[in-house]
Amino acid sequence: MDAIFLQVLNGLDKGGAYALIALGLTLTFGTLGIVNFAHGALFMLGAFCAVLFNKIITFSVKVKDESITFFDAYKEQPYLEIWWGDIGSTIIDYSIPLSLLFTIPVMLLIGVIMERGLIKHFYKRPHADQILVTFGLAIVIQELIRTFFGANPIPSSAPAIVSGSAAIGAWFGLNDSLVYPWWRLIYLVFSIIVIFAVFVFLKFTTFGMVVRAGMADRETVGLLGINVQKRFTIVFGLATVVAGLAGAMYAPILPPNYHMGMDFLVLSFVVVVVGGMGSLGGAVFAGFMLGMLQSFASMNEVKAIIPGIDQVIIYLVAVIILLIRPRGLMGREGVMDD
Amino acid sequence: MSYILEIKGVNKTFGGLHALADVNLQIEEGETHAIIGPNGAGKSTLLNCCIGRLIPDSGSVTFNGKNMIGMEAHDINHAGMVRVFQTPEIFPDLSILDNVMIPALAKRDGTFTFNPFKKMADQHDIHDEAMSILRDFSLDDFADHIASSMSRGNKRRLELAMGLIQHPSLLLLDEPTAGMARHDTNNTIELLKEMKRQHGTTKVIIEHDMHVVFSLADRISVLARGHIIATGTPDDIRNDPKVKEAYLGESEDE
Amino acid sequence: MKISIKSNLIIMLIFITIVLSAPIWGKVIGAAYPDLLQKFAIFALFAIGFNILFGLTGYLSFGHATFLGVGSYTAVWMFKLFSMNVLPAIILGTLMSGVFAYIIGYLSLRRSGIYFSILTLAFAQMAYSLAYSVLTPITNGETGLQLSQQDPRYLDALFGVAVSDGLPSTNFFGLSMSGYSGFYFCAVILIIGFYVSLKIFRSPYGLKLTAIKSNQKRMKYTGFNTRPYLLSAFMISGMYAGLAGSLMAVTDPLAGAERMQWTASGEVVLMTILGGAGTLIGPILGAVIIKYFENIFSALNTAELHSIFSFMPKFMENIFVFITNPFVGDGWHLMLGVLFMLVVIFLPGGVLEGLGKVTNLFKRILGFKSTKQGASKGESS
Numbered sequence: 001m002d003a004i005f006l007q008v009l010n011g012l013d014k015g016g017a018y019a020l021i022a023l024g025l026t027l028t029f030g031t032l033g034i035v036n037f038a039h040g041a042l043f044m045l046g047a048f049c050a051v052l053f054n055k056i057i058t059f060s061v062k063v064k065d066e067s068i069t070f071f072d073a074y075k076e077q078p079y080l081e082i083w084w085g086d087i088g089s090t091i092i093d094y095s096i097p098l099s100l101l102f103t104i105p106v107m108l109l110i111g112v113i114m115e116r117g118l119i120k121h122f123y124k125r126p127h128a129d130q131i132l133v134t135f136g137l138a139i140v141i142q143e144l145i146r147t148f149f150g151a152n153p154i155p156s157s158a159p160a161i162v163s164g165s166a167a168i169g170a171w172f173g174l175n176d177s178l179v180y181p182w183w184r185l186i187y188l189v190f191s192i193i194v195i196f197a198v199f200v201f202l203k204f205t206t207f208g209m210v211v212r213a214g215m216a217d218r219e220t221v222g223l224l225g226i227n228v229q230k231r232f233t234i235v236f237g238l239a240t241v242v243a244g245l246a247g248a249m250y251a252p253i254l255p256p257n258y259h260m261g262m263d264f265l266v267l268s269f270v271v272v273v274v275g276g277m278g279s280l281g282g283a284v285f286a287g288f289m290l291g292m293l294q295s296f297a298s299m300n301e302v303k304a305i306i307p308g309i310d311q312v313i314i315y316l317v318a319v320i321i322l323l324i325r326p327r328g329l330m331g332r333e334g335v336m337d338d
Numbered sequence: 339m340s341y342i343l344e345i346k347g348v349n350k351t352f353g354g355l356h357a358l359a360d361v362n363l364q365i366e367e368g369e370t371h372a373i374i375g376p377n378g379a380g381k382s383t384l385l386n387c388c389i390g391r392l393i394p395d396s397g398s399v400t401f402n403g404k405n406m407i408g409m410e411a412h413d414i415n416h417a418g419m420v421r422v423f424q425t426p427e428i429f430p431d432l433s434i435l436d437n438v439m440i441p442a443l444a445k446r447d448g449t450f451t452f453n454p455f456k457k458m459a460d461q462h463d464i465h466d467e468a469m470s471i472l473r474d475f476s477l478d479d480f481a482d483h484i485a486s487s488m489s490r491g492n493k494r495r496l497e498l499a500m501g502l503i504q505h506p507s508l509l510l511l512d513e514p515t516a517g518m519a520r521h522d523t524n525n526t527i528e529l530l531k532e533m534k535r536q537h538g539t540t541k542v543i544i545e546h547d548m549h550v551v552f553s554l555a556d557r558i559s560v561l562a563r564g565h566i567i568a569t570g571t572p573d574d575i576r577n578d579p580k581v582k583e584a585y586l587g588e589s590e591d592e
Numbered sequence: 593m594k595i596s597i598k599s600n601l602i603i604m605l606i607f608i609t610i611v612l613s614a615p616i617w618g619k620v621i622g623a624a625y626p627d628l629l630q631k632f633a634i635f636a637l638f639a640i641g642f643n644i645l646f647g648l649t650g651y652l653s654f655g656h657a658t659f660l661g662v663g664s665y666t667a668v669w670m671f672k673l674f675s676m677n678v679l680p681a682i683i684l685g686t687l688m689s690g691v692f693a694y695i696i697g698y699l700s701l702r703r704s705g706i707y708f709s710i711l712t713l714a715f716a717q718m719a720y721s722l723a724y725s726v727l728t729p730i731t732n733g734e735t736g737l738q739l740s741q742q743d744p745r746y747l748d749a750l751f752g753v754a755v756s757d758g759l760p761s762t763n764f765f766g767l768s769m770s771g772y773s774g775f776y777f778c779a780v781i782l783i784i785g786f787y788v789s790l791k792i793f794r795s796p797y798g799l800k801l802t803a804i805k806s807n808q809k810r811m812k813y814t815g816f817n818t819r820p821y822l823l824s825a826f827m828i829s830g831m832y833a834g835l836a837g838s839l840m841a842v843t844d845p846l847a848g849a850e851r852m853q854w855t856a857s858g859e860v861v862l863m864t865i866l867g868g869a870g871t872l873i874g875p876i877l878g879a880v881i882i883k884y885f886e887n888i889f890s891a892l893n894t895a896e897l898h899s900i901f902s903f904m905p906k907f908m909e910n911i912f913v914f915i916t917n918p919f920v921g922d923g924w925h926l927m928l929g930v931l932f933m934l935v936v937i938f939l940p941g942g943v944l945e946g947l948g949k950v951t952n953l954f955k956r957i958l959g960f961k962s963t964k965q966g967a968s969k970g971e972s973s
Contacts, residue, residue: 035706121937127706128652132865133936135858139929147918147926266717266854273710308726315714315721322711323702389813415815427813429806432799440803443796444815452824454788454797461796504815 002175007295009168013184013253015291016191020246021268022275022283023198024239030215030278031235034119035127037134040265041141042107042240046247047256048145049106051154053099058092094159096252103248104241111240115233123232138261146258153255158183183252190249194242195284201238202280211235215278270318276328286329290314341400342367342508342540343388343419348397350383357383358394359564365508370534370541372551374575375561376584381544382424384561385510389421390414401508412449420506424513424544426493428500430486434477437485438468438499445504471503474529491518498526502533511543515550527553560584600790603872607786611779615772623884626775627843631883633778634839637785639863639875641832644789645825646861647870648798650805652709654857655696655716659689659830661723661852663837665730668737668847675747676760678769678777682838689834690827697826701819704808716854723849736848762842774843781839785832786876792828793872801825802870833860862928866935868942877943882928889927892920 025039060076080088091098118137122130157163162182169178202208210231247256254260271290275282296302298310321328343365350358357380365371373381386392388399390411399406401419409417429437442464447453472478475495480488485496498514514530515523527550533539545551551558552572559569562584568575575581610617614632618624623632642656666688667681674680700711723731731737739759748760762769764777792798804811804818811818841847850856863882868874897916901909919927939946 118933118937125940128650128709129936129940131652131706131709132861133933135861136929136932136936139858139925139932143923143926143929144918147923262855266713269710270714273707277706308722311721311725312718315718318714319699319711319718322707323699326703326707391813410817411812412815412817415813420815421813423813427807427810429803429810431806432803436799436803440800440811441814443800447796449815449817450820452797452820454792454795454828456795456797457791458794458796458799464796500814 002169002178003299003301005168005172005174006178006180007299008292009180009184009188011292011295012288013188013291014295015288016188017246017250017264017287018268018271018291019195019284019287020191021243021264022271022287023195023280024242025268026272026275026278026280026283027198027211028236028239029272030280031211032119032232033123034236035130035134036119036239037131037265037269038114038138038141039134039239039243040261040263040268041138042110042243042261043247043250043264043268044145044256044258044261045110045141046103046107046244047251047254047260048149048247049103049244050096050099050156050248050251051149051256053102054092054095054156057095057098096156096158096248099248100245103244107241107244108237110244111237112233114240115236119236120229120232138265142258142261149256149258151258153257155255156251158186158252162186187249187253191246194245198238198242199280207231207234267314270314272328274318274321274328276330279328279330282328282330290317293317340367341365342402343542344398344400345384345388346398346400348384348387348394348399350380350387350392350394356564358387361397361561361564361566363559363566363569365540365542366557368538368540369556370530370543370554372543372545372555372558373561374545374548374551374558379561380564381561382512385421385512385542385544388414388510389419415444415504416449418507419510420501420504420508421510422497422501422512422514424516426490426497428485428493428496430484432485433481434472434483434485434488434496435465435468435481437496438471438503439464441500441504442467467503471499475499476525491522494518495522495526498529502529505537506539508540508542511541511545513544513546515545515547523547523550526550530554600794603790604783604787607873608783611783612776614779615775621884623887626771628883628887629775630778630839630843631887632880633775633782634836634843635860635863635879635883636876637778637782637839638833638836638860639867639879640785640789641829641836642860643829643864643869643871643875644792644801644832645829646864647875648793648801648805649822649825651701651704651822651826652861653700653712653826653829654709654854654861655712655714655719656829656833656860657852657854657856658696658716658719659693659833660837660840660856661719661847661849662689662692663834664841664847664851665723665737666834667838667841668739668845669730671739671745671762671841671845672737672743673746675745676753676762677747678762678764678842680747681762681842682781682835685838685841686831686835689837690831693827693830693834694823697823697830701822701826713854713857716852716857720849720852720854723852731847731849733849736846738846762845769842778839778843781835785835786872790872797821805870859928862932862935865940865942866931868944871942871944874942874944881943882931885927886924889920890922890924 021039021043024042025036028034028036028039057080058078059080060078061082062074063077063082065073065075078088078092080091082088084091114137118133122133164182165179166182166185167176167178168180168185169175202212214228214231267290268287271286272283274290275284275286293313294310297313303310341364343363345361345363348358348361349356361380361384363373363384373384375381383392387394388401388406390406390409393407401414401417404417406414406417406419429440432440439461443461446464469478469481472481475498477492477496477499480492485493488496494514494517498511501509501511515526518526530541531554534541541554543551543554555572557570558572558575560567560575560578560581567580567584568578570578611633614629615624618629623629638656638660642653646652663685667678667685670681670684696712696715700708700715703711724733741759745753745760764773767773769777800811800816800821804816804821808818837847837851840851859882863878864875865878866881867876867878894913894917897913897920898909901912904912917923919930935942
């Protein structure tokens, strides 16, 4: 029972990340008609925004370490601490949540530049070309990150107050020894909030209405004289920001490395396809579903029955679903049918 | 009387729209049968139900005594029922010659032949057949041109040539002359007549151009709002009051 | 029949000459090492096979590295179990990938477009993960499958092949597959592979595959069952990959799961489009270009860059070294990514199309009449 409960949480957690990435992927596909293989790289860039932000605010100077009196010792002290004392240290401690403020504008900028500079020219090209050029871009982004941040994962820590584990066993009247990392709980809540915000934005704003209309019938919206171009850019920016936020918040869970984008890309594409290309609800549902499946498949009891199932479960499910429901779970007719 | 194609009680709905309602139609061997009707009457839907592009909700389509419903498109083709499309469905990246050689290959090789070691250049039978039909359509000068670079009228004629080269026992023509200049239309009429003289091919033609309909058709059926409201010789149809009524309010044929 | 530059015989003669003289022209471009030339031949074979699927039918597979891996593993197992002779290894390696291609193709080809790409990708990821984990008894997991002194090699034992002290080396009926003999062996296989591809391109079968790419729906109404066409093309192309994979094992008898990674699948896509998908020699050109530059650029380092740019004034030299440094050594992949993008953006038809444009431009400048574009894409070799 406890183990199952834990796996449900694990699955939801993973699913949250999948859903966030898949959401942007399916949004760009549904509205812009672009198959973006660089979307995983955007997730990775988000994680490195957090890393970079942390580097900036911990910019340090060598000072004499007063606590060591036997000889002249030096230690690195961030300027922030020197200038603002305790407030400075608090800011540094909260660098991950604070980095979101940095991530949003940076990712928006990246998204807009990417759409204006590259994606825009591929609206009318075949999907194969879109896949190829964004695949190339993904390699470029990945390698640039490796050049600047190195090949090793960069550990990032959550704020001290939530670095421990929550006694969720006690909360739900289960075994007291059942604990779960605070930050993972926060990530789950965060992902739900972001998904919710995106849905509210698309459901209740005029802009969102146009975007949804565009997803239903792109040509007609264009014919109505609505400036689709500008909206495309914003939609792409939005997708980029969502992927970036997902990445930045994921940093304490998985130390950012340069190839994490590729790892997540394949999975999130599977999520999108299973959910149905261009279906927002489908992406979220499939994200959580596949996350859960994956975490249950990695239980030792399950692995004992079917060895290796944890490695392939997602792909296996994807293959089965694509074969019996070609449009995915919630895919609409006419999207990507050829 | 033996019918080459027999459509019995075919129904097809799209959402709430009753596109075909209990359609019955018999096509006699050797005749040229035109189906006319206002826009949205269900003419193209009917053809699509015949060639397996759409599956009717109920009813039967019998061709040469065989039930066609549920059959794969390529098997229907080999049974001898071939369709010429309204919007040209050609192979845009291939040459005109290749475009007509492919249906000829289909006729010769069947649904699947694995022959990677034969030379295309040695397929003289196919090549000659293709060139001769291109000559009939005066497209032989363009044999090397890429199909997508052709004018719309030429694409339509290519489309027709692709259907004719298979010598089908029943040819379904969906507005074969739409978008053609008058001169080309007359040529096409002559070609179709010539084909009838030579091979006796049975044809079903959907057409808006009454000039074409009355020059070619032996019998005409009128389709309106999913129903066949009249079938008869061109003279019968001309004088049928129900037909006039169906066309009322509809702007003249375009 | 007139003999034109485009006749099969002439093309084959030119091709054979170029391939067999590689050790000579390789010297000119500084690539005359058997190791590198072998790589050229093996990856060219891989790309030729990929092109039969992607170039002719337009189906973009993102999982072809699977077959490369299957070919390698099978070949190494043949060496371990039966004989160090390469013939059984490459034959069984090819057949085995054919079987895998049949299964994966049968399922994936039920969908087209991007769904097909994702399905092949999913299968490839599955194969890769399995090779790393559960299938360790067969693949030897992370370490990779290697030869060992204790391997039974039943056939060799049967024929009384002398057991050497160290690890045995692969051979073709006694001819050791190291150095240039290894290259010539790969070269002969490449020539055969190219010939088969040439025949396919110019056969009715090839024309039908191109027509599927152009308008699959119409093919069905024209009376073709497109599924077996696609499946056979997928299998042929998978078998080429398997052959290439087993040749890798021939030249270096070990096999690892990283050979099946999706970046490897991406690489063959790049080779094909770089040279020109759907053309005869494009993929070969693409494979050679990529492997050649990989060899050069990944070997460079900062010090060598300084010496290359040393003819410039010092500050210019530093700037150029700074700019180029991320692209060399480990940064070769960055270069690959940039190349990938540039080709897709500016040269969707690949290097061959680019060359064609340049020659036409020159002809126009020099006052020749510009030549009419080749009638059929498949013929632009």
